[in-house]
Amino acid sequence: QVQLVQSGAEVKNPGASVKVSCEASGYTFTNYAMHWVRQAPGQRLEWMGLINTGNGRTKYSQRFQGRVSITRDTSASTGYMELSSLGSEDTAVYYCAREFRVIPNFDYWGQGTLVTVSS
Amino acid sequence: QPALTQSASVSGSPGQSITISCTGTSSDIGGYNYVSWFQQHPGKAPKLMIYDVYERPSGVSDRFSGSKSGITASLTISGLQAEDEADYYCCSYAGSSTLVFGGGTRLTVL
Numbered sequence: 583q584v585q586l587v588q589s590g591a592e593v594k595n596p597g598a599s600v601k602v603s604c605e606a607s608g609y610t611f612t613n614y615a616m617h618w619v620r621q622a623p624g625q626r627l628e629w630m631g632l633i634n635t636g637n638g639r640t641k642y643s644q645r646f647q648g649r650v651s652i653t654r655d656t657s658a659s660t661g662y663m664e665l666s667s668l669g670s671e672d673t674a675v676y677y678c679a680r681e682f683r684v685i686p687n688f689d690y691w692g693q694g695t696l697v698t699v700s701s
Numbered sequence: 702q703p704a705l706t707q708s709a710s711v712s713g714s715p716g717q718s719i720t721i722s723c724t725g726t727s728s729d730i731g732g733y734n735y736v737s738w739f740q741q742h743p744g745k746a747p748k749l750m751i752y753d754v755y756e757r758p759s760g761v762s763d764r765f766s767g768s769k770s771g772i773t774a775s776l777t778i779s780g781l782q783a784e785d786e787a788d789y790y791c792c793s794y795a796g797s798s799t800l801v802f803g804g805g806t807r808l809t810v811l
Binding site for chain 2: 619626627628629632641643677679682684685686687688689691692693694
């Protein structure tokens, strides 16, 4: 069965970077794009960007452009999201999601990774 | 990209029907037939309930239905059940491989 398993919770200092992983199983990794979505406490879902897992091309939300980097390791069927220059407003649960056929059909989601930014 | 507009909350009694609206612009909802709806229970990952405006993924109850008119998409839940109580988010393709979510609507089953 399809699964997306994310790395564990992180606590970071302001100004640091965080890298979250998302390991896929149960399907051909390179056949489906992977997206990253975050949700601050009590707030709405917010799209961060995507990676075409086949050719590695990325697209980022303007809101995070220059601060986010989405990559993948096809040999490990794993996607990564790195966010730099963290501030308290980046405290959130970060999700990876598989795109089914077209945007925004996200049929499978990771369990979420809580990133806490605090000094 | 501003968020799509959803009412903050809606409520209904078991067995009733409710509709959640999601208003965007001609650059997102109005421009494409790619609208999805997600259900999210507290502390859980979102779940896809509707895609391509009105399509239901396998396993999703036919009590859930989607539609669109102009720049407004809608999710209707008929025969409300206690387990439907959750947050619901609309999401639309916004061109150039980008997308935008709605602000979310909290459904309370009375």
